[in-house]
Amino acid sequence: MFNEKAQMMKADDIRKLQTEKMLKMVRYAHDNVPMYKRKFKEAGISISDIKGLRDVHKIPFTVKDDLRDHYPYGILAVPREEVVRFHASSGTTGIPTVVSYTRNDLDKWNDLMARTYCAAGAKPEDIVQNAYGYGLFTGGLGFHYGAETLGCSVLPTATGNTKKQIQMMYDFKTTVLACTPSYAIYLAEASKNFGYKPREDFDIRIGMFGAEPWSDEARASIQESMGLRAQDVYGMSELYGPGVAVECPEQKGLHIWADEFYVETIDPVSGEVLPEGEKGELVFTMLSREAMPLLRYRTKDIAVINYEECDCGRWHPRIMRIKGRSDDMLIIGGVNVFPSQIEAALLETRGISEHYQIIVDRDVLDKLYVKVEVDKDLYESEDYNQEELLKRTSENLIAVLNIRANIKLLEPGAIPRTVGKAKRVIDMREEHDRIEDV
């Protein structure tokens, strides 16, 4: 097992190590990043007020705008010359969020990624096909170096060129596939269109899927069509990238590598720390990053954390699947709706495929439109009854959302496919607001 000592730490040892590292990190961030010195001063606290994990709630939050304000190099705690790599994620505002890494940071990230592969079931003898995007996005290089660190053979196919991708999967007998879940769904579909039988023709045993929300129903569908075990991987560029948390083969939540990431759950509105086990926004403190320390970083991701021992024997706390982001939550006619709930309701409907788009619009009232493709087999069969399918889909959506959606059933292939993160929600109300603002 790769870095077994870190992977199998007991709860008490995790807390002890977290405490030691936290105290060191608070001092390091305060002394080396002017922004943190200022934040501490404004909050009226000094480093000596933080004596243990129970005091962490006193530390002010860090938010995405803090990073944007420090474009381009980020909130550096080291001279720029010590930075060996930058990554960046683009946001809606146009100013990218840049993250910097020292040599030690990259070593640490590689270790976390190698553990991530290992905990998901990958082994040094695996052939890893990495179909995440290479470049400023952290998915490509993160999954690449992690697999090399574990000792796997890596095929850096990157995103796109789906036909060649599938050909290589077949020729090289790929055993681990790393990509977004939406691209995995597309790959399964495209390989069938190219005449392959994915379950029989491919040797993939494990999928390392993440970077976007996906449901248990989507997991079941990928596992069934590809004949692999689909493992969820969570991360974000601000926190190195992928490799913050991963599912073990028990598939009962994603283990957060707690020796490196201290997690809290807060009420996204009041900012109060919530008791263990309550659903809220995840807030992370990075316990040893050199180039760009982050204290209490607000992710906007909503989830529940489970601190119990997992059946796999690991004590690293588990994210019980990301429910969505507080800023992705749609408020439709006053009802809160997460796109993932819509996905789950659709995929529960027999005859409905996993390709869908959600459109929210407004005339006088908010309106929810769901465009979804009919499953290919059903669409081509004589039994296809559009009325009946529409009725069942509508009933399933109402049961989950409590609001009525205008559903449009489309022929297979009608919704554009994506190679990276899928764009599934189009909120026309934001467009109207922009026009009204002008």
Ligand code: DLL
């Ligand atoms: O998506 C890093 C990554 C790459 C993770 C590859 C996993 C695999 P960002 O582009 O900064 O970084 O986006 C981070 O994506 O805050 C979540 O909202 C979402 N996200 C990432 N992983 C998951 C997941 C990468 N497993 C943002 N489930 C995060 C749900 C996820 N949402």
